[in-house]
Amino acid sequence: MPFAVLVDQTGRKVKLPARPKRIISLVPSLTALICYLGLEDELLGVTRFCTHPEGLKGRKKVVGGTKEVRYDRIRDLRPDLIICNKEENTPEMVSALEQFCPVHVSDISTISDFLELLKDYEVLFGLPGKTGQLAGEISRELDRRAVANLPPVKVAYFIWRKPWMLAGGQTFINAMLQCGGFCNVAASTSRYPAFENDWPEQWDRPEWIMLSSEPYPFKEKHLAEIRELFPEARILLVDGRWFSWYGPELPVFLKKIAGLRLQEGGQ
Incomplete structure (x- = not known):
């Protein structure tokens, strides 16, 4: 057998x-x-x-x-x-x-x-x-989420540049954002929607922008470029592993993402 x-x-x-x-x-x-x-x-x-x-x-x-x-x-x-x-x-x-x-x-x-x-x-x-x-x-960790009673923050999670590409719905990144107290503005789109210069009208304007370290390695030098598109948004460089690596560190990543919401978004 x-x-x-x-x-x-x-x-x-x-x-x-x-x-x-x-x-x-x-x-x-x-x-x-x-x-x-x-x-x-x-x-x-x-x-x-x-x-x-x-x-x-x-x-x-x-x-x-x-x-x-x-x-x-x-x-x-x-x-x-x-x-x-x-x-x-x-x-x-x-x-x-x-x-x-x-x-x-x-x-x-x-x-x-x-x-x-x-x-x-x-x-x-x-x-x-x-x-x-x-x-x-x-x-x-999911049962004791400290962000459960906070209003979700609208976020755009960028994974690529030229063209700009976001994590959309039906992705693990989207699931982790939700667990961390965030509302992905591209959640109703394809898995990885892209745009060139103008923000798509059908999407809400994000309150926060997250620039991931992977697959595109966003750095400090990209912040000014993003601020031109979203002058009103809070912009963060984030570790892509927290949002996309499912594995033995997942409980730790859930805590770290919730920490972003608590520390930056305010209680």
Whole structure:
């Protein structure tokens, strides 16, 4: 009998003949989760964006990025499981990789999606009960949110420049903004809406602007440019990991985002 059979979050059937011992992760936040689960020794290949835990890239084989990989390096590692994500990795990559070995693809746009993934990973890696502590910490942090009774602040969360691009609805970033006491002005749009120069009339004017550190590395030098577009708004440079990295630090990130609302938005 196979070790594990499950349907991943994109509806693909994943069948493992034995417990995976040679893992490649092409999703930075899930790389951190795999290490949290005690599987760093089984993790052989990562992307150049897999920066956590600190120093991991120096201990593992870097097989490329999240959109392009070195298939020869992956093949040479002889993996028995490859970890992918619907947003991070392309369908073409998944199709090519599953010629080598089983591929599990996550699809996470809410915290509930991540909690479901934790259950899948317990089956996938043969770790019953291993994720319970993390799931409990996340649930408790959501239950005791200090921002729950504050009026939500209208925010635009920028992820790219030239063209300007925002995090829209049905994204994990949007879910984290909501948990932190913010109302995403682009929540009713596509996942990542873009505009060139003029703010779209159908969107509310934001009270706050958040400039993310990733994927575009917004810096202090970009603040003046944004102020010309939004002279009335509060502008913040924020750590993109807080809003887009689902993983073992999620309870901490929830606290940090709520802290932004409390410290900057005022009680």
